[in-house]
Amino acid sequence: MRHELQMGEWVITSDNSAAIGEKPHDVVAASDKITAKFAARVALLEQWAAGSDPEAMLLHNFSGEIQWNRYVEGIHELFAEIGIEAPKIVGSSETNMETMQSGLAVTMLGRRREEINSESLQWFIYGMPLVGKEVLEKREQIADMKKIYEALREGLAAQIWPVGSKGIAKEAEHLFGRKISMADEVDLEVSGGPASCVLIGVRPEQIESLKPHFGQYVFPLEMEAPR
Structure with a gap:
């Protein structure tokens, strides 16, 4: 589901993923790197749709400590394929409880660079x-x-x-x-x-x-x- 918040010139977009990854109970088996890459893809596309570019990124990792670096690697791969620099990634990981399935969310904060006029398109x-x-x-x-x-x-x-x-x-x-x-x-x-x-x-x-x-x-x- 599409989630976007606009606060003046600031645009906040987010996407999450659950039960997709490398854990035995995940519904869809995929590498953690690919899973994070696609979550970041959605948030980035929503930034572009709002006429903005991300300046900061939050990673919410519910899968465990070892997944953090894999998720970051996937996000960096997305930006590298586009040919642009990834914003700094901050966030947190669930390390107190062992989860049965993978879960993560990627949130991007950007500033609107232009107003978009949809007329005559x-x-x-x-x-x-x-x-x-x-x-x-x-x-x-x-x-x-x-x-x-x-x-x-x-x-x-x-x-x-x-x-x-x-x-x-x-x-x-x-x-x-x-x-x-x-x-x-x-x-x-x-x-x-x-x-x-x-x-x-x-x-x-x-x-x-x-x-x-x-x-x-x-x-x-x-x-x-x-x-």
């Missing part, structure tokens, strides 16, 4: 909605963070909006205030998991550059007419 889906094991098995279908970052900085994308567990249709309805429809290429109702896909708002003159930049997993959104 045409919207597209980038990436496929994936959840659970699909995220590990179909990585080529996941929206690439570096490509998103470059598109925002170069002006190809005017705005983005990450898709979470409620799916594309719900996120789009929240963003636009009306329903969307499209062809059969993408399921609009299924979970987008750890923001495996995003909505991208593009100015009309930039549309022809979308496919060359993002590749094959770009699909237009069709809006229902306002009532």
Whole structure:
């Protein structure tokens, strides 16, 4: 579920993960590094969606002391792949009680760099909605963070909006205030998991550059007419 708090120029975003990791009772088996990387991915995308960049990061580790360094490594890997420096990470670990399943949360604090005007944009889906094991098995279908970052900085994308567990249709309805429809290429109702896909708002003159930049997993959104 998407959580974001805006306080003046400050933007606070957060994502959590439970029962995903390396513990025997976890529902989804994944490396601790990958688990933290995807939690940080969601929080970072929400920062970009709000027109801000993170300046500080909190890691809440409920898994145990040994997981801390693995989680930090995964977060640093995310930022390294994008080609930007990670903010300093602070936080705490649960060391008093042994937990049966993995759990962590990543919170980012950033300052808004610009106001975003959504008017006159045409919207597209980038990436496929994936959840659970699909995220590990179909990585080529996941929206690439570096490509998103470059598109925002170069002006190809005017705005983005990450898709979470409620799916594309719900996120789009929240963003636009009306329903969307499209062809059969993408399921609009299924979970987008750890923001495996995003909505991208593009100015009309930039549309022809979308496919060359993002590749094959770009699909237009069709809006229902306002009532």
